[in-house]
Amino acid sequence: MSIDIETARKVAKLARIRVNDEDLPPLAQKLSSILGFMEQLNEVDVTGIEPMTSVTPQRLKRRVDVVTDGNIQEAVLKNAPDAREGFFAVPKVVE
Numbered sequence: 709m710s711i712d713i714e715t716a717r718k719v720a721k722l723a724r725i726r727v728n729d730e731d732l733p734p735l736a737q738k739l740s741s742i743l744g745f746m747e748q749l750n751e752v753d754v755t756g757i758e759p760m761t762s763v764t765p766q767r768l769k770r771r772v773d774v775v776t777d778g779n780i781q782e783a784v785l786k787n788a789p790d791a792r793e794g795f796f797a798v799p800k801v802v803e
Contacts, residue, residue: 709744710736715736
């Protein structure tokens with residue numbers, strides 16, 4: 709698939725990139741080569757191959773989902789510059 713100059717201009721406008729008229733032919737050529745490479749990749753047979761997120765097999769460390777450090781409201785509010793009725797108090801910003 710080849711990209712013409714008008715399509716390159718439209719892509720630049722959609723991407724909100726200012727491209728001078730003399731730079732449009734090289735941009736169209738680069739976009740065409742990118743699409744050509746994508747077409748090459750689509751020809752590769754990948755049946756039976758699982759997608760991967762890394763080149764090394766890794767698993768994220770998991771922790772037990774348990775509640776910890778609960779019921780420390782007073783200790784948390786001790787650091788607050790202004791606390792009222794068990795909550796953080798903040799200045800009013802909207803009238």
